[in-house]
Amino acid sequence: MNYRIFPKTGEKVSLLGFGCMRLPVLDGDHARIDEAEAVRMIRRAIDEGVNYVDTAYMYHGGNSEGVVGRALKDGYRERVFVADKLPLMHVHTAADVPKLLDEQLRRLDMAHIDMYLLHDVREMSWEKAKKIQIVNILEEKRAEGRIKHIGFSYHGETLALFREIIDAFPWDFCQIQLNYMDTALQAGVEGLQYAAGKGIPVVIMEPLKGGKLTDALPESIRRYWDGIEVKRTPVEWAFRWVADFPQVLTILSGMSSLAQVEENLRILSDVDANMLTEKERTIIGRVADAYNALTPYACTACKYCMPCPVEIDIPGIIGLRNEATVFESVEKVSFSIRNFVRPLPSECIACKQCEEKCPQHLAIAEIMAESAAMFE
Ligand SMILES: NC(=O)c1ccc[n+]([C@@H]2O[C@H](COP(=O)([O-])OP(=O)(O)OC[C@H]3O[C@@H](n4cnc5c(N)ncnc54)[C@H](OP(=O)(O)O)[C@@H]3O)[C@@H](O)[C@H]2O)c1
Known part of the structure; x- marks a missing residue:
């Protein structure tokens, strides 16, 4: 396994992190984790050098934390950074923060969480x-030894907001979507570079x-992939493209089978930063362009259509509708x-106010x- 350095402490973090949002499940029910298999996969990854395990209050209908806690029994807890997240959607007052953290520690059956994210x-x-001053509460929890490092995961719409958040607090790390x-x-490559420029390592x-x-x-x-000499x-x-950025601390992969764990262990033991050649970068860029060319609806997410009277996220739904065709992924x-x-899209009342405003008609x-017909 390759490792990167966590700047705050100088500790080594594995380039492959175990994302526990897509564990194997029983009977296709997302809330029913196949615990025996999940434990086997998590321990196998740790035995092969993974030392970062990411979970959240909401994953698998609230059951991921418990499974992670049990997977990390028998001496595994001490070998990893445990990352868990405060579910902001359940925080209404300042008093909710310690309550939720207590519940998470109970579910994990642990005394502390290493990496705690908003x-x-x-x-x-x-x-x-900001209103609840959550970071101050987290500082208190850190002083009590219940969490070690404070970060946030970002799904906002703009780079500007990401920058504002980065500048608002001396975060130990942050987490962004990148491929x-x-x-x-959201934050994108520019956000990655902005955070790193401020000395904040980025989890992907x-x-x-x-x-x-x-x-x-x-x-x-x-056809594009077949055009590259190296097979x-x-x-x-996809992993090599992300790993090529030296600013990346660890790459979280959601894995739903042992075979995926084995493949991803192999890949991320074999790559490091700045390894892609110019030619490889060009081909990957062409693949991205070719995917984009398959897009059925020319929505640019300009949001002129918004707000919707029934509050449907119109650009979000059209983006997902496009993805379903481009990636042939209706099920996902x-x-x-x-x-x-x-x-849901079926809640559209067909008032067509949005159509009058859409520059793409x-x-x-x-x-x-x-x-609605395709997905619901
Ligand atoms: N903080 C946040 O807001 C947030 C949001 C999203 C994710 N996360 C974290 O980040 C982690 C990673 O993101 P993600 O799980 O959404 O997406 P991801 O890692 O991009 O994709 C996960 C999926 O990729 C497929 N996969 C993985 N390895 C594979 C392999 N070797 N061969 C073929 N397919 C493979 C599996 O699909 P199949 O199951 O279909 O086989 C798996 O479910 C999550 O697990 C979670 O811990 C956090």
Whole structure:
């Protein structure tokens, strides 16, 4: 396994981190983790050098933390950084923060959490975090020894907000979504460089775009990969692209089988920063362009269509609808929409106010109806 240095303490962090949001499940039920298999996978990864395990209050319907806690019994706890996240969506008053942290430590059955993040910081949740002065509460918890390092995970819409958050507190680390398709989404590559420029190491989530940059490839995309002399799987290319940035502390991978653990251990033991050649970078860029060319609806996410009277996230839904075609991933998008998106596209009332404002003249009501039929 390759390691990078956590600047605050000089400790080594494995380049592959275990993301515990996509553990194997029973009967396709996201809340029912196949615990025996998950424990086997997590311990196997640690035995091979992984020392960063990431979970959250919400993952697997609230069951990920418990499984992680049990996987880390028998001496495994001491070998890893445990990362867990304060679910801002459940924080309404300052008193909720210690209550939630207590519950998380109980679920984990641990005395402390090493890396504690404000979960899913974005426009609204950041306002709330500031109002409640959550970071001051976390400082108190750190002084009590219940958490060690304080960070945040970012899913806001703009780089500007990411910069504001970075500048607002001396964070020990932060976490962003990054892969070769999402270079300018949310924080993006610029955000990675901004954080690192301030001495804040960056943990990467969704390096495979939630599993879309894997083997199920449209023919037009496969042709580009086949054009590279060095033969690697699409998964390996995607990991290599992220690992190439020296600013990355660890790459969290959600893994749902032991075979994926083995493959990702192999890949991330074999790469380091600044290893991609110019030619390889160009091909990866062409693959991203080829994916984008498959987009069925020309939404630019300008948001002129917003606000929607029933509060549907119109650009978000169209983005997911596009992804379903581009990545031939209707099942994965359905999962995201059913579990994480509210209001649902079927709640569209077809008032068409949005269509009058859309510069691309998209038939938004029709796209919502189509999305409801496809995903719900
Ligand atoms: N803080 C936040 O707001 C936040 C948000 C998202 C994620 N995260 C964290 O970041 C971690 C990583 O993100 P992610 O799980 O969303 O996305 P990801 O790592 O980009 O994708 C995970 C999926 O990739 C597929 N995969 C992994 N290794 C593979 C391999 N070797 N071959 C083929 N397919 C492979 C699996 O898909 P299948 O299961 O379909 O096989 C897996 O479920 C999460 O697990 C979580 O810990 C945090």
